[in-house]
Amino acid sequence: MNKLSIIGAGFSTAVLCHYLQNKDVHIFEKSRGPGGRSSTRKVDDIGVFDHGLQYISPKTEEFSKFISSIKGIKKWHGEFVELNGKEKILPKSEKLIGENGNNDFAKNLIDINKCKFKSKIEKIEFHKGHWKLIDDGRSEYNTQNLILTLPQEQTYSLIKNLDLKFKIEKNIMKPCFTVMLALKKTSIFKYSGYVIKNNPIISWCAHESSKQRSINNNELTQFTIQTTEEYGYANFKKYKENKNEILNEILETFLHMFNIDHPEVVHKNVHGWLYAYAASNDLPVFWDNQLRLGITGDWFTGGKAENSWQNAKLLANIINN
Ligand SMILES: Cc1cc2nc3c(=O)[nH]c(=O)nc-3n(C[C@H](O)[C@H](O)[C@H](O)COP(=O)(O)OP(=O)(O)OC[C@H]3O[C@@H](n4cnc5c(N)ncnc54)[C@H](O)[C@@H]3O)c2cc1C
Structure with missing residues (x-):
């Protein structure tokens, strides 16, 4: 069982890797490398x-x-x-x-040995006190703590069937x-x-x-x-x-x-x-201490890397304390 898993290997995850005290993280990323929207072709x-x-x-x-x-x-x-x-x-x-x-921003903070690339998480379930992740290759991974760092719409498709205090209303x-x-x-x-x-x-x-x-x-x-x-x-x-x-x-x-x-x-x-x-937004980042689930991303406060940093740092502080 993983202690902490993060879905997505973009700039938000780079920031989390920097600020989280628990460095024992497992990262699941659907692409071939880190970067997300801070990407380089x-x-x-x-x-x-x-x-x-x-x-x-x-x-x-x-x-x-x-x-x-x-x-x-x-x-x-x-x-x-x-x-x-x-x-x-x-x-x-x-x-x-x-x-x-510009993928250097993420590449130089994320340890690629902690990443499973080409693994698109299609389903997350809270099951017997821990999270189960299922990827597009039908592999399953168990984790005690889970953080999502995906764009808003992709976050929505993973959480829409869960009973959370956090709701996403419309695509922004x-x-x-x-x-x-x-x-x-x-x-x-x-x-x-x-x-x-x-x-x-x-x-x-x-x-x-x-x-x-x-x-x-x-x-x-x-x-x-x-x-x-x-x-x-x-x-x-x-x-x-x-x-x-x-x-x-x-x-x-x-x-x-x-x-x-x-x-x-x-x-x-x-x-x-x-x-x-x-679009400009003003949501607080999400952390559920009982479910041990966090959600962050630039879109909580805007659309720039500085928003990703602000929100991921805030979430890391909540988890660290
Ligand atoms: C064209 C463009 C230009 C931009 N220009 C600027 C700029 O000049 N300055 C600036 O500050 N910001 C700019 N931005 C915004 C900036 O890129 C983002 O704010 C920042 O990169 C967001 O990082 P993130 O980690 O929050 O999200 P993302 O980078 O989107 O990371 C999410 C990651 O999750 C992965 N993922 C998604 N779904 C799944 C799944 N189901 N399973 C596994 N992995 C998944 C994605 O592949 C991605 O790697 C630009 C964005 C774009 C698209």
Whole structure:
């Protein structure tokens, strides 16, 4: 029987691993590695794309200290602009990224020896004073204490049949798409990031090459392009049926926006995030001392890594005491 099990190996779990006094944890993760939405896509001969979390910009001193203490974290330099017909340079703010990719935030705090990857937990049951977890391979695991760190909707599907004091009413998480693009090296992009205003499709473009990672091919110009949530909502069904149509629509919008007539595209791909961000929320994290069940995630207070940290730290403190 495990003493403490956590479902999900994203940033919330990284924070829990740091703050929980009990380090004897078992982590179940449906993907192949840690990171969750703070994720990095590696493409052979090209390099890496931060197709999830773009950067961390701490709002509090305590979070800033926590983030800066993680191994392999560096600053993302350069100027950032807003495009709204014309360019407006944005005020400077600290932007932190992983040296090798933004999954470094989770990778460098989670001990992968404690993780069971490719294990999607499909059912949890409270049975004779402990929790039973059943994964998609029909394997069963018993644990005394359990913490869920999943996006709100995925948490809902695991707890909906349980008799808890905690209820999830409606989905508050918003979708978006991220395009990963590599062009033959071009010098037209002067800035590190572009906030796009008043465009129905694109909301943000990150000049990945400006992150100066040695793993990236310096013969190329790399970008991650993010869509608006409205475009995400309107097109998620189409994405499942015809990914290429979505990819090409976003790409054409990007090329048009930067007046690129004859692009030399070396790589293009799109990832759909059904649960990218949470709307502002104000739920307290959940801990049931009798059932020994905890629930946390960014979505309790917002949709950023700093929210994950705030909530996971709070839950760890409750459990530690
Ligand atoms: C495109 C995008 C851009 C973003 N940009 C920023 C940004 O610039 N700055 C910022 O601060 N934040 C940003 N965010 C938000 C940030 O990524 C999240 O706040 C943070 O990563 C959430 O971490 P988490 O651990 O709470 O959840 P997650 O990262 O979602 O972790 C949950 C984990 O649980 C796993 N899982 C789900 N269901 C199961 C199951 N049944 N069994 C096992 N495992 C399961 C998932 O695979 C995942 O690894 C962005 C998010 C997205 C999607």
